[in-house]
Amino acid sequence: MIKVNCSVNGQKQTLRAHSMARLLDVLREEAGLTGTKEGCGEGECGACSVFLNGELVMSCLVPASQAEGAEIRTIEGIASGEALHAVQQAFLTNGGAQCGICTPGMIMAAVALLKKTPNPTEADVRVGLAGNLCRCTGYMKIFDSVLRAVQGANP
Amino acid sequence: MDRPQALIGRAVERKEGRDKVVGRSKYIDDITFPGLIHGATVRSPAARGRIRGISFEGNMPWDEFTIVTAKDIPGHNHVALLMNDQPLLADGFVNHPEEPVLLLAHADKYLLEEARRCVKFDIEPWPAVFTIEESLARKELIWGQDNIFKSYLVEKGDVDSVWNTADFVVEGEYFTGAQEQLYIENNGIIAVANAQDGVSIWGSMQCPYYVHKGLLPIFKFPDDKVRVIQTETGGGFGGKEEYPTLISGHAALLALKSGKPVKIIYDRAEDMVATTKRHPARTRHRTAVSKDGKLLAQEIDFVIDGGAYCTLSPVVLSRGTIHSAGPYFCPNVRVKAQAVATNSPPHGAFRGFGAPQSIFALERHMDKIAQVLKLSPEEFRRRNFIKDGETTATGQVVKDKVDMQALLTKALALSNYHAKREVFTEQNQRSKIKKGIGFATFMHGSGFTGSGEKYLSSVVGIEGTAQGKVRVLAASTEIGQGTNTIFTQIAADALGVAGDVVEVAQPDTKFVPNSGPTVASRTVMVVGKLVETAATGLKQTLVQSGFLHEGYSSRQFEEAVAGYVKKFGQLKAFSQYKQPPDINWDDAKYQGDAYGAYAWAVYVAEVSVDTVTYDTHVDNFVALQEIGKVMHPVFAAGQIEGGVAQAIGYALYEKVVWKEGRMINNQMTNYIMPTAVDVPPIHVFFEEQPYSRGPSGAKGIGELPMDGPAPAILNAIENATGLSLNHIPLLPEDLMEAIHD
Ligand code: FES
Ligand code: FES
Numbered sequence: 001m002i003k004v005n006c007s008v009n010g011q012k013q014t015l016r017a018h019s020m021a022r023l024l025d026v027l028r029e030e031a032g033l034t035g036t037k038e039g040c041g042e043g044e045c046g047a048c049s050v051f052l053n054g055e056l057v058m059s060c061l062v063p064a065s066q067a068e069g070a071e072i073r074t075i076e077g078i079a080s081g082e083a084l085h086a087v088q089q090a091f092l093t094n095g096g097a098q099c100g101i102c103t104p105g106m107i108m109a110a111v112a113l114l115k116k117t118p119n120p121t122e123a124d125v126r127v128g129l130a131g132n133l134c135r136c137t138g139y140m141k142i143f144d145s146v147l148r149a150v151q152g153a154n155p
Numbered sequence: 156m157d158r159p160q161a162l163i164g165r166a167v168e169r170k171e172g173r174d175k176v177v178g179r180s181k182y183i184d185d186i187t188f189p190g191l192i193h194g195a196t197v198r199s200p201a202a203r204g205r206i207r208g209i210s211f212e213g214n215m216p217w218d219e220f221t222i223v224t225a226k227d228i229p230g231h232n233h234v235a236l237l238m239n240d241q242p243l244l245a246d247g248f249v250n251h252p253e254e255p256v257l258l259l260a261h262a263d264k265y266l267l268e269e270a271r272r273c274v275k276f277d278i279e280p281w282p283a284v285f286t287i288e289e290s291l292a293r294k295e296l297i298w299g300q301d302n303i304f305k306s307y308l309v310e311k312g313d314v315d316s317v318w319n320t321a322d323f324v325v326e327g328e329y330f331t332g333a334q335e336q337l338y339i340e341n342n343g344i345i346a347v348a349n350a351q352d353g354v355s356i357w358g359s360m361q362c363p364y365y366v367h368k369g370l371l372p373i374f375k376f377p378d379d380k381v382r383v384i385q386t387e388t389g390g391g392f393g394g395k396e397e398y399p400t401l402i403s404g405h406a407a408l409l410a411l412k413s414g415k416p417v418k419i420i421y422d423r424a425e426d427m428v429a430t431t432k433r434h435p436a437r438t439r440h441r442t443a444v445s446k447d448g449k450l451l452a453q454e455i456d457f458v459i460d461g462g463a464y465c466t467l468s469p470v471v472l473s474r475g476t477i478h479s480a481g482p483y484f485c486p487n488v489r490v491k492a493q494a495v496a497t498n499s500p501p502h503g504a505f506r507g508f509g510a511p512q513s514i515f516a517l518e519r520h521m522d523k524i525a526q527v528l529k530l531s532p533e534e535f536r537r538r539n540f541i542k543d544g545e546t547t548a549t550g551q552v553v554k555d556k557v558d559m560q561a562l563l564t565k566a567l568a569l570s571n572y573h574a575k576r577e578v579f580t581e582q583n584q585r586s587k588i589k590k591g592i593g594f595a596t597f598m599h600g601s602g603f604t605g606s607g608e609k610y611l612s613s614v615v616g617i618e619g620t621a622q623g624k625v626r627v628l629a630a631s632t633e634i635g636q637g638t639n640t641i642f643t644q645i646a647a648d649a650l651g652v653a654g655d656v657v658e659v660a661q662p663d664t665k666f667v668p669n670s671g672p673t674v675a676s677r678t679v680m681v682v683g684k685l686v687e688t689a690a691t692g693l694k695q696t697l698v699q700s701g702f703l704h705e706g707y708s709s710r711q712f713e714e715a716v717a718g719y720v721k722k723f724g725q726l727k728a729f730s731q732y733k734q735p736p737d738i739n740w741d742d743a744k745y746q747g748d749a750y751g752a753y754a755w756a757v758y759v760a761e762v763s764v765d766t767v768t769y770d771t772h773v774d775n776f777v778a779l780q781e782i783g784k785v786m787h788p789v790f791a792a793g794q795i796e797g798g799v800a801q802a803i804g805y806a807l808y809e810k811v812v813w814k815e816g817r818m819i820n821n822q823m824t825n826y827i828m829p830t831a832v833d834v835p836p837i838h839v840f841f842e843e844q845p846y847s848r849g850p851s852g853a854k855g856i857g858e859l860p861m862d863g864p865a866p867a868i869l870n871a872i873e874n875a876t877g878l879s880l881n882h883i884p885l886l887p888e889d890l891m892e893a894i895h896d
Contacts (some may be wrong), residue, residue: 100389107176140834141793
């Protein structure tokens with residue numbers, strides 16, 4: 001067992017972890033933040049995406065020990081209380097989430113994209129989300145959602 | 156009065172959407188119980204053979220583990236489906252690679268994984284069968300008397316009277332590969348069990364009552380000692396239709412033996428290597444046509460590979476068989492269909508359910524015949540489209556107001572087909588990147604095939620709550636397709652109330668009636684209609700008892716419900732499916748009304764084929780369909796877009812690589828599904844011809860989009876390159892081979 005001191009969604013925490021554990025495991029099992037999902041466990045699907053010191057990472061590829069001293073933000077830390085983030089609201093309004101299992105990771109990737117590219121084209125959105133797989137939507141409504149989150153043009 | 160605006164047809168907010176976007180939804184792996192331990196499955200390394208021994212190796216504290224084998228099963232060792240031939244745990248013999256043989260459970264999942272690798276089986280290998288050809292040739296007898304799970308013969312007219320006199324007879328052979336459902340949430344189940352109270356199951360699944368039915372014989376429990384609860388499910392596509400029954404049985408056996416709650420979560424590699432996939436298929440066509448382009452006779456030989464056990468293969472075969480002759484009128488048809496056994500894990504339900512396989516063959520074959528006749532693909536189809544009043548291959552008189560001519564005209568206009576075909580032909584002469592455009596025309600039956608709905612006799616309930624809300628009671632599951640929201644729209648409109656008056660119960664066999672499985676594009680058309688009827692019944696009760704007066708507001712409705720519940724204790728109404736007398740099906744002859752209604756479609760694909768890298772890309776896609784009624788414009792388009800993307804994967808990306816019956820590329824890194832940069836713009840258009848028996852006229856759409864894209868894409872590739880390719884998936888290496896042959 002190891003101990004990891006880090007800040008998760010703005011709260012300082014000391015998380016216990018198996019020496020083999022991944023950041024994904026400690027977030028889900030120790031911090032109780034199950035919004036971050038496991039789809040593949042090998043860095044292919046993006047369902048486990050979180051921010052680690054401001055950078056989008058796939059938490060299934062990060063050993064828990066690497067989170068020592070880090071600032072982590074998960075999907076649970078994206079809305080402000082009950083007020084949804086513009087990206088979350090856009091996913092909700094425009095059909096960006098169907099089964100919802102890819103959604104937390106997809107939203108994290110979209111938020112990361114908009115931080116770097118505040119006014120993306122559809123091509124930017126495609127590239128920005130290329131590391132996140134969705135089997136339900138065929139991506140069209142996800143592109144719509146991200147572009148509309150920017151315009152603030154939710155009907 | 157302030158009667159709320161109708162919800163059907165509007166893009167209302169997804170009922171459980173807020174929880175999904177904030178990460179609050181609880182999928183099975185997000186749930187835990189006090190004292191919960193983890194379960195793992197130890198699987199056969201061999202494709203076929205006799206188990207001579209099991210050894211527990213390594214330096215493991217084996218006494219800490221709960222260990223279950225076939226000997227621990229108190230009742231019947233089978234997965235209850237059509238034939239009951241699949242054991243829950245192999246007993247003495249194995250029939251496919253990765254067949255479950257032994258179960259382990261432990262509180263420490265890291266140790267559990269180590270232990271799983273330390274269990275070794277000594278298996279005497281037996282000769283095995285891995286392809287449709289080997290199975291049909293009875294290279295080895297591996298199942299029953301002849302390796303055949305099921306066969307059907309559909310006869311219309313007399314094909315044999317035509318061959319000698321026809322102007323042309325065109326033959327073709329077409330292959331489709333296996334495909335992984337690849338829901339992003341892997342399979343998972345939690346079981347709690349004890350001899351006194353029975354078994355409770357929580358899990359990711361499409362069909363809680365299948366699991367319920369499956370657990371009864373394993374434990375010899377009466378109905379009320381098994382309870383099954385569907386948790387938020389991260390995609391199914393058919394992959395969670397029958398398979399969760401087996402995992403539930405495993406988890407329940409471990410839970411009963413250990414006395415603790417047991418969670419079994421497959422990781423991606425296990426889910427891909429061990430669970431069901433789309434049936435590989437081989438289809439042969441022999442078609443007689445007249446020189447003026449009329450179909451005279453269609454002879455279709457359709458074979459699917461069912462894997463090692465029967466499971467749902469007869470039903471998959473049935474849908475594939477019925478769809479194999481397509482939306483055309485032909486006076487003479489013979490379809491001979493077989494589902495055969497091979498020593499690979501059983502193939503199972505996957506969106507489209509046999510139809511994508513047989514429609515791929517037909518729509519490629521139609522383009523081939525057009526070439527022989529020197530007609531355009533468009534003109535040849537136009538001369539043969541079925542019209543209302545004509546009969547299908549099974550003798551069903553088409554009653555849908557179908558106008559395939561108009562649908563085709565519209566789809567070709569929307570995709571700018573004619574102009575593009577011309578431009579591409581011209582440009583291709585000067586380019587190494589060849590562009591092409593092609594299409595497929597098809598239909599998909601909604602609901603269970605034949606007498607299926609009659610046997611299911613699904614039931615839906617609706618109840619009033621003390622707070623004045625109503626709650627829809629159905630076992631139909633939300634798996635992303637929008638069940639919760641659409642049931643809400645239907646119930647709210649039937650009651651004339653706002654959407655927030657309606658709740659949808661979590662599917663839990665203890666509280667909801669059996670509304671049938673969530674499959675076959677039946678949830679809106681069949682179950683949705685029952686929701687409407689039950690809601691109307693509930694309203695009538697309120698009116699007749701004097702609690703509610705016509706012209707009521709949403710608020711007054713809530714007061715009436717609360718008042719009724721307060722006075723009488725409960726308010727419930729139920730509705731049960733009754734087969735309309737004019738829908739008749741003969742199971743023995745395979746003749747009659749195969750489906751209550753069909754959705755009709757024309758899909759157009761535009762591709763570019765790089766003759767240097769052999770990459771094929773779909774550049775643009777138009778999907779036009781007639782679906783009765785668009786219940787929710789955003790969800791309906793989302794269903795089509797998702798299906799089209801999945802079918803693009805089927806055609807061009809997703810190849811299951813087999814080695815002796817085992818998938819060897821069982822990772823997302825080497826089994827490639829389309830990503831955000833791979834999918835083309837998908838333009839979705841709907842036509843509405845209301846179906847009198849669907850709620851507000853709706854028909855099913857869930858599976859439809861899986862049928863058309865693959866043949867449309869290969870037709871486009873032929874237009875681009877002149878290569879007639881009849882095998883999917885078509886990856887760059889396959890194209891390279893074809894070009895060099
Ligand atoms: S679970 Fe981390 S990328 Fe798939
Ligand atoms: S919404 Fe289901 S995987 Fe994306």
